[in-house]
Amino acid sequence: MSGAVRHPVAKYWHSEDGRVRCLLCPNRCLIAPGKTGRCLGRRNVEGRLIAENYGEVVSWAIDPVEKKPLYHFYPGEEIFSVATYGCNLLCPFCQNWEISQCRAPTRYIPPEELVKMVQDAGLRLVSYTYTEPLIWFEYVLDCGRLMHEAGIRNVLVTNGMVEPEPLEEILPVIDAMNIDLKSIREEFYRDYVQGFLPAVLNTIRQAKVRCHIELTTLLIPGRNDSEAELEALTDFVAGLGRDTVLHFSRYFPRHKAREPVTPEATLIRAAEIAKRKLDYVYLGNVHLGPEFRDTFCPGCGTVLVDRSGYQGRVVNVEAGRCRVCHRQVELIL
């Protein structure tokens, strides 16, 4: 296959002063001939923006869906996970920096072949994950359509840094998203990870009414774990509905970050604050009691999903309702 076909012209850009301006995410990179944008995936080739990451797969694996994390979307099932290289943020604490911050080696996998890989694995869920899937826009869109035709559900595990128009285009093929809400403070996004909080909040609001979403906040000591910030973050999430699922995740020093590991007490405190206004709050990357990992019926407290590590088991649910109080469960099964 020729390079031109293998890597199509990208969507969402225009020419500007002999360069190209990418309009996919709020970075709006102005890209000189021969160069890539900040995410590394899109290159100015002779005055046209090429989706150079199209079909370029860094890694794939089969994970429990709980590992994404998604706790209310087909709990207990396995999900095919696939990633490209690159990211549009520069998080010093990135857990996957070896593939997100450089042009890691890839294998070209056309969309039709990826669908077959998921089918051969006997799975009905696929996630675009590990790095930032929204900068893989054209490929995820093409794969997403084919996956739907094959009865496979698409999941994005994303930082939410995308413009509203491309998000609107891709949402019809997306069934669920885990969106990072790294902080509720603009300074955190601007100064620490080189991003834009308003764009992330817009993505969350826009996606919430179109597909299943769960949110994840990695708690980093001294960066985003103050009482005031946790209250403000909870208020935003609760504003989407008290059924919105929120995960607090434990941070470990990686890449350039030198802050110490998140204390368990900080995670527990965050959960206590969030649970005042939210029905589903979970703690990840940490081994604590079932109250921080199982799903309970908000009506009567009965366990609905029993979790051990990343394995989920649906219990006490009959015909989509809690077996004890008959409240409709907020789970996609």
Ligand code: SF4
């Ligand atoms: S998608 Fe990539 S090239 Fe486009 S604006 Fe964002 S970081 Fe820049």
